[in-house]
Amino acid sequence: MEDERTLATVTHPSGLPDDWSKEDEEMIVEEHPPEAADNSHDSPPQGESLLEPEQHNLKEEVTSQLKSLQLEARVKEKESIANDLIEEIEELDEEEDKKRHLNVVFIGHVDAGKSTIGGQILFLSGQVDDRTIQKYEREAKDKSRESCNNIKPELNHQIVGADWYMAYIMDTNEEERIKGITVEVGRAHFETESTRFTILDAPGHKSYVPNMISGASQADIGVLVISARKGEFETGFEKGGQTREHVLLAKTLGVVKLIVVVNKMDDSTVKWSKERFDEIESKIVPFLRSSGYNVKKDVQFLPISGLMGSNMKTRLDKSICDWWDGPCLFEVFNSIEVPPRDPNGPLRMPIIDKYKDMGVVVMGKVESGGIHEGDSLLVMPNKANVKVLAIFCDENKVKRAGPGENIRVRLSGVEEEDILSGFVLTSVANPVGAVNEFKAQLQILELLDNAIFTAGYKAVLHIHAVVEECEIVELIEEIDTRKKKETDARKKRSKHKPLFVKNGAVVVCRIQVNNLICIEKFSDFAQLGRFTLRTEGKTVAVGKVVELPPAGNATFV
Ligand code: GTP
Ligand code: MG
Numbered sequence: 001m002e003d004e005r006t007l008a009t010v011t012h013p014s015g016l017p018d019d020w021s022k023e024d025e026e027m028i029v030e031e032h033p034p035e036a037a038d039n040s041h042d043s044p045p046q047g048e049s050l051l052e053p054e055q056h057n058l059k060e061e062v063t064s065q066l067k068s069l070q071l072e073a074r075v076k077e078k079e080s081i082a083n084d085l086i087e088e089i090e091e092l093d094e095e096e097d098k099k100r101h102l103n104v105v106f107i108g109h110v111d112a113g114k115s116t117i118g119g120q121i122l123f124l125s126g127q128v129d130d131r132t133i134q135k136y137e138r139e140a141k142d143k144s145r146e147s148c149n150n151i152k153p154e155l156n157h158q159i160v161g162a163d164w165y166m167a168y169i170m171d172t173n174e175e176e177r178i179k180g181i182t183v184e185v186g187r188a189h190f191e192t193e194s195t196r197f198t199i200l201d202a203p204g205h206k207s208y209v210p211n212m213i214s215g216a217s218q219a220d221i222g223v224l225v226i227s228a229r230k231g232e233f234e235t236g237f238e239k240g241g242q243t244r245e246h247v248l249l250a251k252t253l254g255v256v257k258l259i260v261v262v263n264k265m266d267d268s269t270v271k272w273s274k275e276r277f278d279e280i281e282s283k284i285v286p287f288l289r290s291s292g293y294n295v296k297k298d299v300q301f302l303p304i305s306g307l308m309g310s311n312m313k314t315r316l317d318k319s320i321c322d323w324w325d326g327p328c329l330f331e332v333f334n335s336i337e338v339p340p341r342d343p344n345g346p347l348r349m350p351i352i353d354k355y356k357d358m359g360v361v362v363m364g365k366v367e368s369g370g371i372h373e374g375d376s377l378l379v380m381p382n383k384a385n386v387k388v389l390a391i392f393c394d395e396n397k398v399k400r401a402g403p404g405e406n407i408r409v410r411l412s413g414v415e416e417e418d419i420l421s422g423f424v425l426t427s428v429a430n431p432v433g434a435v436n437e438f439k440a441q442l443q444i445l446e447l448l449d450n451a452i453f454t455a456g457y458k459a460v461l462h463i464h465a466v467v468e469e470c471e472i473v474e475l476i477e478e479i480d481t482r483k484k485k486e487t488d489a490r491k492k493r494s495k496h497k498p499l500f501v502k503n504g505a506v507v508v509c510r511i512q513v514n515n516l517i518c519i520e521k522f523s524d525f526a527q528l529g530r531f532t533l534r535t536e537g538k539t540v541a542v543g544k545v546v547e548l549p550p551a552g553n554a555t556f557v
Contacts, residue, residue, distance in 0.1 A: 099191065101404050102338065103198045103365065105219035105255065107212065107246040109236030110204035112225040113263040115182050117306035118201045119169030121329075124313040125190040128169055136165035143177060163307060170201045181205050185215035187406075189394045194334050198394070198406045204242050206537065212242075213249055213462050213532065214352060218365045218406060220338045222255040226284065228262050228276050228303075230269035237283065244287065245539055248445065251292045252542040254527050256339060258299045259332055260284060265321070266305035272321040277303050300332055341403035345369045346430035347377065348528060349409075350464040350518075351423045359389055359410045362419060364465065366407065367527045369427060372400040379414060380424050381434030381516035386411040422466035424518040424528075432528070434516040436554040439476065439547035442533070444505045447540055453507070454500040459540060463531035466517050470533070474510040475501065508546065516554060521545050 106114035122128045140163070164177075170186035171177055186201035200219055202212040216222065224247060227233055236243040250258070262280050265272050281301050288295050303324055304311040310320055312329045327335070347369035351362045371377070375388040390410040391398050401407045409425065426432045444453055451457075454475065461470040478498045501507045522529030522544035529545040549556050 099196050101196045103219045103406055104221050105200040105202055105216045106223045107202050107250055108204055108225035109242045112227045113306040114225045115167035115170040115201050118199050119166040120306050120309045122169050122188055122190055124309055127190055136168040140165040183208055185211050192330055192334050216250050216253045216255055217464055219255050221257040221336055222250045224258050224260045225263050227264045228270045229264045229267045233280055247291050252530050252532055257336055260301045262303045263306050265303045266308050274323045302326055342368050343370055343402045347427040349425040352421055352465045354419045356416050359412050360414055360416045361408050361410050363408050366401055366403050366405050368403050370400055370402045378426050378428050378431050380426050380432050380518045384414045386413040432518045434518050435549055437512040438545050439510050440543045441508050441546050442541045442543035444503055444541045447503055452500040459533040459535040461531055463519055464528050468513045470511050470513045472509050473512050476508040479506040519545055521548055
């Protein structure tokens, strides 16, 4: 012990307090000198001192000075730790801000290869290791044997084969793997040098279009996957195929840019043929135009093989395909631009899903504004006051999230059963309104059995994460889209309220729902103001909200 004390004194010859743990030890030396300990039998009664009063005062003064120095140093030390932490957080924030975030939805006809491409992207970006791939390969082989022995006629598509292993990365549940069909929207994350991506792998099968709508409503850009395999492009693109339906829905749901990947270029019926690629491009382009896409500005085509991973992370090898000089998929991902989002707008986060986990956790995409840990917010339309306990972005806990982020938020102050998907997390100061009716401009696409569209028509309304039964209660006016040259919008409109309209019509109407829904005017807030109407599994109309009841009212009267 004495050695240590000596050492402690020696290491600070100047007496400067550069190591306070050792300074403590020096103080012990002063207060309990070894001699005092040795002559303990001569010690005065407890509480009395052997020192002269002057020495005693001096000692007290030195001790108190040392203590205050010590205190000062500790405060300084803590200050400096806090400053370091603040700097670190700022650096991390800067890092975060440097990388933009994009939500990409994969859409297209069933079996086009969406999940395979999603899986390949994760593999190429190092999210999945070789061993997992080998495991999936074995599993896919086993399943292909099973499915050969047990062909399910209701599937009405190819038998699950050994080459499905790449899709297993995205298709994680057993039903999806056995059937070889995506059902739920798969979610995954990956990064390139400039961008963090959330992948949303939508199902292509027509039975699951509502799930596709939910996936597309969270996306900024879309990857339209088209199979180049003989016969597959044709089936997917014909009337009733999901290529057309998905494109229309994506456009309506606010997917502003499309990357069209012509997939399966390695297939034996394609063999990287330029003619096949050109044929597909020439047929898709007019359709994209008629769906409202500006092909020159907002659409890019490229050939790939999702299964082989060709033209994805690196450019095509000339030995595989000698005519393609364009970029690979990752290059397009890095260079694609999306319109700026408003981080200072009022908070709007439609809730897509919820579950219990140390409180209630809600999932969704922030459409505008920001959200911070500790924020007091409102869940609409049920006006529940909640507090943000934690925010998770991908798998990471974060202090805040801005527009465009797909996040999970842990809330207090509300029960899980009081939240439904389609509810909106909003700021208290500027909450989203809740209504039972609204006026909309609708474009009728295709009515079932050429039905007519009149007041009383019922359908299912899909608007952001809301899915609600609705009824058209009034047709207000039909807009004549053929009078395009007419500059005065009023002249395009007929004077009388129409009694009915047919396929292809554009009509302004009033729509009612039974439950309160949180929506916005399209011109104020596009993401919460565009919708689709579906009935019996088919999309019959797309539309935008043009008028809401006066503030504070749920209906117009
Ligand atoms: P759904 O989710 O059900 O709409 O299908 P999907 O678009 O996700 O298709 P998926 O990735 O499940 O692939 C369907 C089949 O196409 C599987 O057998 C894949 O192995 C095969 N496939 C996908 N991409 C390619 C490719 O680039 N080349 C070849 N030859 N086959 C491919
Ligand atoms: Mg899939």
